[in-house]
Amino acid sequence: MGWIGEAVDSVKSLRIRQVLSQAVSLGMIVTSALIIWKGLMCVTGSESPVVVVLSGSMEPGFKRGDILFLHMSKDPIRAGEIVVFNVDVHERQDTEDVDVLTKGTAVVCPILELVYLSDIFLQHISRRDTFYPSEVRIGMKPNLKEMKPKKTTGDNNMGDDRPLYAHSQLWLQRHHIMGRAVGFLPYVGWVTIIMTEKPIIKYLLIGALGLLVITSKE
Amino acid sequence: MHSFGFRANALLTFSVTILALICAMASLSDNLNSPSPSAHVQVSNINRFQKSKGNDEVSMTLNVSANLQSLFTWNTKQVYCLTNSYAFVFLAAEYESPKNSLNQVSLWDAIIPSKEQAQFLIQTKNKYRFTDQGSNLRGKEYNLTLHWHVMPKTGKMFADKIVMTGFRLPEEYR
Numbered sequence: 001m002g003w004i005g006e007a008v009d010s011v012k013s014l015r016i017r018q019v020l021s022q023a024v025s026l027g028m029i030v031t032s033a034l035i036i037w038k039g040l041m042c043v044t045g046s047e048s049p050v051v052v053v054l055s056g057s058m059e060p061g062f063k064r065g066d067i068l069f070l071h072m073s074k075d076p077i078r079a080g081e082i083v084v085f086n087v088d089v090h091e092r093q094d095t096e097d098v099d100v101l102t103k104g105t106a107v108v109c110p111i112l113e114l115v116y117l118s119d120i121f122l123q124h125i126s127r128r129d130t131f132y133p134s135e136v137r138i139g140m141k142p143n144l145k146e147m148k149p150k151k152t153t154g155d156n157n158m159g160d161d162r163p164l165y166a167h168s169q170l171w172l173q174r175h176h177i178m179g180r181a182v183g184f185l186p187y188v189g190w191v192t193i194i195m196t197e198k199p200i201i202k203y204l205l206i207g208a209l210g211l212l213v214i215t216s217k218e
Numbered sequence: 219m220h221s222f223g224f225r226a227n228a229l230l231t232f233s234v235t236i237l238a239l240i241c242a243m244a245s246l247s248d249n250l251n252s253p254s255p256s257a258h259v260q261v262s263n264i265n266r267f268q269k270s271k272g273n274d275e276v277s278m279t280l281n282v283s284a285n286l287q288s289l290f291t292w293n294t295k296q297v298y299c300l301t302n303s304y305a306f307v308f309l310a311a312e313y314e315s316p317k318n319s320l321n322q323v324s325l326w327d328a329i330i331p332s333k334e335q336a337q338f339l340i341q342t343k344n345k346y347r348f349t350d351q352g353s354n355l356r357g358k359e360y361n362l363t364l365h366w367h368v369m370p371k372t373g374k375m376f377a378d379k380i381v382m383t384g385f386r387l388p389e390e391y392r
Contacts, residue, residue: 061296061329061369082367183374185241
């Protein structure tokens, strides 16, 4: 009788060890991802070092689903640079990322660093009907193709033309700017876009991976 | 060990690694290219120089000639080029509201999609408004700068500029 109990115990301990080692390796994956992200934040000085382009308004340069790597330094932002910024959002608590090709007037003040947003910019963003981060060109002539409301997908459609951003915002200050684009990788961001748009795929993927982790022997 | 899942996993990992390596090499190969772009911008005419709503506004005709062909490599998708003006405004009146030490105004820009179109000579009016915040532009010296931004197919983006100095706005409105 004794040896049966011993065998059961050894199997049990093996199980527990396996489960523990799997949990540890899973934790390693998650924490190393976090470490890489936070490390990138430190190196680049940008609060969000990697962003996905979510709209097509910077085409043909950047398409939807491309990835931009950002860098933020103390240098003043100059006209012609591609920056990603947040704008103050009207009637919403969170902010949206907007990629910009800074055209127009860049005024560098001794105290504050400001980029002037022209009326056209405001017109542009107030007509958008999507919550997607969008690229706009500051000071550009209204491009009719761009001005048309874009067809939205997923649950991001607002339905009405309520302006997204505070109308009073004419200036971009340093705290709005997340960084200037320094690197580019095409198509990779589609993974994120698909997962945000179709959450079921995300859950399926997570479920399948979890199942794999649980059932795998090695 | 040799199940379908393991093989698929190994294949996927390998292909992604190779792809990443190729992308990195393509981006690094841009460093081997040492471009020698040339550009020249002339102000052929000041069409209008007025004060509108308290702010000086200038309309000018620009002759932009540039040869940016050497910027294009096999990893280049397009080049965005932009002419702008730096008008240095130093103001003596410290007691007034805080003034700008450097003003930058975009005048003209274009996207160059291919190497064939990278050598050009155009005559154009300023595409974007050249206005000042205030009326300090009379007789002001300014620089014209041609910036370009190389957008790669993958990898690092490059930007550079050519500065042309010694332009001056007229003393009187016209």
